Every structure is written in C-alpha cells, then in structure tokens.
Amino acid sequence: MTSKRSLTPYLQVTPLALVLLVFFIVPIALVLIVSFFRYQMLVGLTPDFTFDNYLDVLTNPTTWRLYFSTVKFTLIVLALTFVIGFWIAYFLVFHIRNLLVSIGLFLVCTVPFWTSNIIRMISWRPILGKEGLINQALLDSGVVAHPLTWLLYSDFSVVIAYVHLNTMFMIVPIFNSMARIDRALLEVAVDAGATRWEAVWNIVLPLSKTGIALGALFVVTLVMGDFFVVSVMSGGLSGSATTGMFNDLQFLNYPRAAANAVILLIVVLLIAAGIFRLVDVRKELVR
Amino acid sequence: MKTSSGRRPWTFYALAAFFALFVLFLYGPMISVLVLAFQGPSGALDFPLRNPSLIWFAELAHPKGTGDVIGAFNRSLPLALIVMVLSVLMSVTAGFAFRRRFHGATLLFYTAVASLIAPGLVLSIGILVMFRFLDLPAAWYSSALGAHLSWALPFGLLIMFAVLGRLNPSYEEAAYDLGASRWRTVRDVVLPIVFPGIIAVALFGFTLSYDEFPRTWLTAGTKNTLPLEIWTMTTNVTSPALYALGTVTTIFSFLLIGLALGSILVIQRRRSAQR
Amino acid sequence: MTKSDTDRPDSVQGSLTRRTVMKGGAALAGAAAGSGAITGFPMVWAQKLKDITLNHTGMSYSTLAEIAQQASKDLGFKVTMTVVDHPGMTNRLVNAPKSIDIADMEIWQAKFAIPQGVTQAVDTKKIKNWEQLTPLYTKGTFNGKEVSRQGDAPFPIMYRDSRGAKSFAGKITEWATFVPGVYNADTLGIRPDLVGRPITSWADLISPDFKGKTAIQNIPTNGSMDAMMALQSAGIMKFPNMGNPSKQEIAAMVDHLIKLKKGGHFRALWNTFDESVNLMASGEVVIQSMWSPAVTAVKAQGVKCVYQPLKEGYRGWGNGLALMGHLDGLKLDAAYEYLNWYNSGWVGGFIAKQGYYSANPATAMENLTPNERGFFYEGKAATADITSPTGQKTNSTGEVRDGGSYIDRFSKVAIWNSLPPNAEYLYSKWNEFNAA
Numbered sequence: 001m002t003s004k005r006s007l008t009p010y011l012q013v014t015p016l017a018l019v020l021l022v023f024f025i026v027p028i029a030l031v032l033i034v035s036f037f038r039y040q041m042l043v044g045l046t047p048d049f050t051f052d053n054y055l056d057v058l059t060n061p062t063t064w065r066l067y068f069s070t071v072k073f074t075l076i077v078l079a080l081t082f083v084i085g086f087w088i089a090y091f092l093v094f095h096i097r098n099l100l101v102s103i104g105l106f107l108v109c110t111v112p113f114w115t116s117n118i119i120r121m122i123s124w125r126p127i128l129g130k131e132g133l134i135n136q137a138l139l140d141s142g143v144v145a146h147p148l149t150w151l152l153y154s155d156f157s158v159v160i161a162y163v164h165l166n167t168m169f170m171i172v173p174i175f176n177s178m179a180r181i182d183r184a185l186l187e188v189a190v191d192a193g194a195t196r197w198e199a200v201w202n203i204v205l206p207l208s209k210t211g212i213a214l215g216a217l218f219v220v221t222l223v224m225g226d227f228f229v230v231s232v233m234s235g236g237l238s239g240s241a242t243t244g245m246f247n248d249l250q251f252l253n254y255p256r257a258a259a260n261a262v263i264l265l266i267v268v269l270l271i272a273a274g275i276f277r278l279v280d281v282r283k284e285l286v287r
Numbered sequence: 288m289k290t291s292s293g294r295r296p297w298t299f300y301a302l303a304a305f306f307a308l309f310v311l312f313l314y315g316p317m318i319s320v321l322v323l324a325f326q327g328p329s330g331a332l333d334f335p336l337r338n339p340s341l342i343w344f345a346e347l348a349h350p351k352g353t354g355d356v357i358g359a360f361n362r363s364l365p366l367a368l369i370v371m372v373l374s375v376l377m378s379v380t381a382g383f384a385f386r387r388r389f390h391g392a393t394l395l396f397y398t399a400v401a402s403l404i405a406p407g408l409v410l411s412i413g414i415l416v417m418f419r420f421l422d423l424p425a426a427w428y429s430s431a432l433g434a435h436l437s438w439a440l441p442f443g444l445l446i447m448f449a450v451l452g453r454l455n456p457s458y459e460e461a462a463y464d465l466g467a468s469r470w471r472t473v474r475d476v477v478l479p480i481v482f483p484g485i486i487a488v489a490l491f492g493f494t495l496s497y498d499e500f501p502r503t504w505l506t507a508g509t510k511n512t513l514p515l516e517i518w519t520m521t522t523n524v525t526s527p528a529l530y531a532l533g534t535v536t537t538i539f540s541f542l543l544i545g546l547a548l549g550s551i552l553v554i555q556r557r558r559s560a561q562r
Numbered sequence: 563m564t565k566s567d568t569d570r571p572d573s574v575q576g577s578l579t580r581r582t583v584m585k586g587g588a589a590l591a592g593a594a595a596g597s598g599a600i601t602g603f604p605m606v607w608a609q610k611l612k613d614i615t616l617n618h619t620g621m622s623y624s625t626l627a628e629i630a631q632q633a634s635k636d637l638g639f640k641v642t643m644t645v646v647d648h649p650g651m652t653n654r655l656v657n658a659p660k661s662i663d664i665a666d667m668e669i670w671q672a673k674f675a676i677p678q679g680v681t682q683a684v685d686t687k688k689i690k691n692w693e694q695l696t697p698l699y700t701k702g703t704f705n706g707k708e709v710s711r712q713g714d715a716p717f718p719i720m721y722r723d724s725r726g727a728k729s730f731a732g733k734i735t736e737w738a739t740f741v742p743g744v745y746n747a748d749t750l751g752i753r754p755d756l757v758g759r760p761i762t763s764w765a766d767l768i769s770p771d772f773k774g775k776t777a778i779q780n781i782p783t784n785g786s787m788d789a790m791m792a793l794q795s796a797g798i799m800k801f802p803n804m805g806n807p808s809k810q811e812i813a814a815m816v817d818h819l820i821k822l823k824k825g826g827h828f829r830a831l832w833n834t835f836d837e838s839v840n841l842m843a844s845g846e847v848v849i850q851s852m853w854s855p856a857v858t859a860v861k862a863q864g865v866k867c868v869y870q871p872l873k874e875g876y877r878g879w880g881n882g883l884a885l886m887g888h889l890d891g892l893k894l895d896a897a898y899e900y901l902n903w904y905n906s907g908w909v910g911g912f913i914a915k916q917g918y919y920s921a922n923p924a925t926a927m928e929n930l931t932p933n934e935r936g937f938f939y940e941g942k943a944a945t946a947d948i949t950s951p952t953g954q955k956t957n958s959t960g961e962v963r964d965g966g967s968y969i970d971r972f973s974k975v976a977i978w979n980s981l982p983p984n985a986e987y988l989y990s991k992w993n994e995f996n997a998a
Contacts, residue, residue, distance in 0.1 A: 012384035027413025091622025
C-alpha cells in the first residue's frame, strides 16, 4: 500500500511532464542554444558560443524603453483587472443565491471571450474612433467641440483592450478560490460584530489570495508576452517587449530573437517567483 | 447562503450595478459587431449601417475573396476541443499529484510556470525547428496541438491549485473510514467539490486554444487555424464578414450555454423529484 | 467535381478551345506523355493527376480563394490556397518548406529562400508562354527602356544558373527563380475632399499641413522607402541609392521620423492593409502611404479617395511563383501546369479588377471587357461603371484610372520594394521609432 501510494503522484504527473518535455523543454533548449549562435542575413546561422546577441539586446536603450512601457501597461492592467475581477467574483460567489444563476452569469461574462481577440480589438474602432459612437455622442450633446483623438490609437485604447481581453483570466481563479470559502466563517464574523468591509478585508481577501496570485500571474504573462494588442490598439505608435523579437523574426535573426526571448522569460519568471514568495500557492495544497 | 437570505444588503445593489457595468463594457464593442454584421454591400467596418443585408453571412459560407473561415473553423474547433479534453484530464490528475510531496515537484511546478510564460512567437519557432529536425510535417493536430498544450496545461494546473487548495483531505479520509472504495470516494466526495474547477479548466483550455495566435503562427503547417486566418484577412480588404463571424460565434455560444444550463436544470428537477 | 470530370478528357485530347489555357495544359500533357516519363497513357496520367492537391501559399493580396477555385475547375486537379503574412511567409519558406508547394513570394523574399536551397528553379522551356511575359521581369526593360534598379528590381533576381543553384545568375538563363506573379507600383493615397490643396510630391507626406492626419506603413522595409522618398523630395536628405542606404543614412532618417512622431505628425502607423483602409475611410487620416486595392476598398465604401501619382515616381513591387524543392514526379508536372495556367489569362483578368497587373498583359486583356481593358490597362476613361470582383462600384463612367495607363505607370517606377543589405540595422532603428 505504501509503495503504491508513493508511486501514485509520479504516475499522475507523467502525462503533464511528457507534454512539457516534448513541447516546452526541448524547443526552449533549442532556443537557448541558438541564442548563442551567430547570424548573418542571407547566409544563415553559424554555430558559435557568443554573448553578442545578449549584449546587443541589453545595451540597446530601445529595449529598456520598450520594457519600461510594457511594465507600465502591465501594472495598470493588473490593478484594473484585480479590482474588477475581485468584485465580480465576490458578487457572483457571495451575493447570488442560486448556484445555477451564478454559473449562468459567470458564463455570460465568458461568451465574448469566444469571439476572436482580433475581431474584438477591431470592434473597438467604431466605438472609440474619431467618428465613432462616443465622439458622435459627445459632439451631438455639445460636450466637446472637436472629436477626442486620445480615445483611439493611444495608451488609453491599449489599456481598454487589455482589460477587455484579460479580465476573465483574473475572474476565474479568484472565483474558484472564493467558492471554496466556508460561508459560516463570514457569518461568525458578522455575528461577532465585524462590519461587512472588515469581513471582506480580514476573511475573504486573505482566503482568496491563491486565486488573486494566479490571476495576477496570468495577466502579467498575457500582457508581458503580448505584441498584437499594443500594436493594433496604439495604431503602431507604441511597442512592447515582444516587438523587438517580432522584428528580428521578420528577417530570420533567430539568435537575437532567441536571446530576447530568454531575457523576457527570465524577467517574467522572476516576477512569477516574486508573486509566489508573497503567496505560496502550493502551501495549502500539500497534506 | 444563509447570511444572504432575507433582505438584501445595499452592497448587493452596488455590486449588481458594478456587474451590469462590467457586462456592458464586455458587450459594448460586441454591439458594434452584432449591428455592423448586417452592413450592406458597400458597408464599412465602422458606423453608419448602410443598406442592411445578410450578404456578409453568405460571404462567410461561400468565401469569394480571402479568408477560408469555414475551413479554418473546421480545424480550430476540433483542435480547441482536443486541447480542452486533454487539459482537463492532465491538469486534474497532475493537480491531485501536487497534493502530496514528491521528488521534482518544485522543478515540475516551475517548468510549468516557465512554459506558461515562454514567449509564444519564439516557442513557435522552437517547435517548428524541432519538427523539421525530426522530419515530421507540422500540422494543427501535431505541432500546433503540442504548442497549445504547452500553455493550456499550466493554466489548467494552476486553476486546479486554486480549487484543490481548500479541499479538506479529512473529507476523503472520512469516506475511506466509512469503507468507500477509492473510485467511489473520488466520484461522490471529491468530484462534486472540484467540479466548478473542472469547468474552469475546460473553459480556459478551449478559449486559450481557440484564440491562440503566436504559438500557432508557425506550427499550424499547411493550413491556417481560425486566428491565423482572421489575422491574414486583416492584411487584405477586410469586410464586415469578420463581424458576421463574431455574431455567429456569439449566438452559437449563447445557444450552447442555454442548452447546458437547461439540461442541468432538468437533471436537478429530476433528481429532486426522485427524492 | 462533375464539371472537372467532363473537362479533363477534353483538355487532354486538346479539343476544347474554351480558353487558351486549356491548350497550354493539353500541350503540356502531351509533352509529358510523349517524353516517355509516363509511357504514353495520357488517360491514366489524367486520372492520377486528378488525385493531386497543390498548395499555393502566399500573402493575402495575391492568394485569393477564387483563383484556386478556377484553377481546380480548369486544370482538373485540386489547388488550395493558404494565406500568410510577410514574416510568416519568410519563416515558413525557410523552416517548413514542405508545407508549401507553390510559394507566391515577394521578389525580395527570394533573397532569403534561394540561398537556403528550399526551392527549385523553374525550367523556362516548360513555360509555354515565357516569351510573352513582361520584360519588366524577364529582361529588366520596360517599353524599350531599362527599368530602375534601385531596390530589389525583378530582373537581377529572376534567373539562376541551374535547377539547384543557391545564388542568382544576374543574367538570362534557362532557369528562373520563379514565374512572374502579380505586381504594381504604389504611391500615396489621399482624401481629395479633405486635403484642401493639390498633392504633387512625396514630400507632402511629411508636410506640416497634414500634422496629425498622416500615417505610414509599419513594415520597416516598405515604410522606410516611403520615408526616404518623402525626405528626399522635401530636400531634407539625399539618398544616392534608396535600395542600399548606409547606416548613417538610416540613422538620420529614423531620427527625423522620431522627431515627426514626437511632434504628433503621425496619427498612426498601419500594420495591416485593413488598418490603412479604415484610417482613410473614417477620416482619421487624409494622406498616407497605401496599396492600390486599399484605395479601391475605400472607394467601394462610397468615400472619395485618390491614388495620387507623384512627380518623383512610384515604388514598385512584385511577386513571383516559385516551385518548392520537394516537388517531383506527377506533382511537379501538375505544378508546371499550374504555372502555365497562371499567366494564361483568367488570373490576369481577375487581378486587374483588384488593381494589380498580370505578367502577361496580352492574355489578361483578353479576359477583360473592352471597357475594363481601356480603364485598367490603356488609360482610357471608363465608358460604363467599373465594379470590383465582389460587385461594388469603384469608379463611375468617365473616370480615368489614377496614374493613367499601364505603360505610363510602369515607366515611372523610381524604386522597388527591397531587403536592403543593412536591413538588420534598419529593423533595429525602426524599433527605436516604434518605441519613441
């Protein structure tokens, strides 16, 4: 029994481990190796062991500017999605009495996510554009004399699109964490004279921190790794940490793209490790 | 549920209003999609709506210009469904494994996290180069499937962490003590508790795959998946056919959800009738 | 399929004269059969050919579903289309060559593909109408005059020394890098109702008159060409060879672009065709670099838009259809049949209405009505409304095509889309422009 018991977790993780081995570790190892190669346009790759690609990326002030802009977007989007995600999940879990209604409302939130991201980005244009719905309404009502141009092709529209596209990734884990909270705890707290706010702050927030941490990780991953949203919604006027990578790939400079990818991977992994330092998502798991 | 019975607190109304605003925000742009899908032949992707017609729905079914939407959908849907099923199976089992200590747990955990955050464009190339090295043809059901799993699985695994984190092992132990078999314990005790989590993993698996661009970019092989096809459609004369597609997807999703909720309701009624 | 079943035997016997192409296909079939490769059973050959699926991969503007449908109907085997973006094309060519049969690439993309040995050269003897194809590609001349060599002009890339050669011959040989595909000459698109003054020069792209109302392409190789044309025309910079700018020139150009961007000159940089159409149609932008079918798309929405010819000339570009290296046997025969078909008329007529030109103008014109022929190729005023392939009116009776006739337009190509030797540097500088 004991030997069978100790084998079980290994068997249980084997499929996951195999997929990760074949479709992540091997390809990313290739990427890592290539990041030390040399590249000459129109000739190709030369196996080598050079740090030039990394130096190239790191000594370029553009890289830093792009990372700064990406981190800025990440933080703004993180804050917005957290506030929205937390209260939406709270509403669905603690205020909806019927489980089926709660699931139904939850699904209503997810339906737009099944329409392609690209279509959903494009669909903001008739709303935010110079001749879009918002500007028309503002002009007609006389609030503004000239159409607002900062609504579209600006940092504002980028943030709007990110929040629009990524909030679900915050709601879902928080929802799942909250659903596990024993309601009796809240009851006891309120009976003991705690205000509703104190109950949320002292009970709900700490008990859903696993979900918050995971949602934060998802949002950070999605925004830091994004290239299309920022490029489409800023009208090409802003870039992201991935822009450089995409430009390198356009003319097959795999070594520099690989070096760029490795740097981005390390940066985001560090952020992830930071999140897990604050909230050990595995601690509550292990018996 | 007991606390919230009786008169609803003011916070309910505040949060309900917030929820409504959020739904408005989510569906706001969808409204332009739903309306502009009915543009006439000379209609643009922007307002106003001119000579409303159904031609863009017809264009979807029988493409004249660029964009084999139906063909791409016929690849993307099965792909997303396969990813969904596999990520549920694999991440749920793996999630249970993480409830015990085993060698390499931390390494596997961080590998999964790294796989989640690896830049998709570059991973796409890594997988393509690997396939070329092995002389295997890239296709949606091989290389692209693997590429999608490489990030749908970590998502699923982490969701399972949120679900299992507060699953009290004493429930299972109690079931064992009462003489329940292993399978019965899982079926009657564990499964009902983790079920919402499984739904969430399935939703993520499906959505992540169905919408994935960077990881599919070079791994799709000869034929494009839907996001690739849509992206390439935007590199040509984009027509409201894109909006027609969004409209069809949305309506189809609502039907699916209505059907699912309806059947749950019927099952519940039947169960309570039996008791 | 029943249609192709009945078409097929006819075309093999050479009795069908519905289109000139059918004769081409038949002649090829006969030649292949007669060469001993198929030991004289044309019917068996035709049967086997029917099971073949040929994949044509290219960019959205030339890789059109209708072409595949028509080809499948006319040729009796299946042709499918896969659309990719430019970087996707370059990467797939080099790293997934077997996922493509016919590569419909831009001229400059051949510079990536050929050294990697992923394509096989086209045997020009097997291309029946080779001599009919435009000398713009095959001889480097147009209307009797040498074509501009600034940038990646077609001719230097057109030929290789042998089927497997990994470099360009730079002179006429029997081995072509590709069969010429669609091509055109680009200029600036304007909103005549909103610019408020005549537009005559590339310099107007950076004129302060249009601050906040312009856009350029965010594809560095093309965008930089437009910028160079504008800066040179405005007398701000001088480029001895825009196809090969030095690093200093690139740096100075990008510095200037950054200054313009910071001053709010650009409303947007467009990444996709669709964005350029929307910027223009919605009035966000009144002057910008555009592709010809984008102008047509704006007009199809009932918005006034002109593809304005400029005194400095056009930026030319072109595609070619290359055979991938893995093709052999029957599939290679089918590929040759497709290449023959491609420039035999139907495609030419079809893409003319998209705003592009065929490498075989003679057969393309046969597939247009006299009105369309006059409008698209001969610079004549339309005698009736001109409609797009999807049936929308794009030009009214009496209008003349922007830029005039085919001959007028291509006599004035100043530069070609290119992959400059300093492309790597250009891309990294362009990245700075994006980030600024």
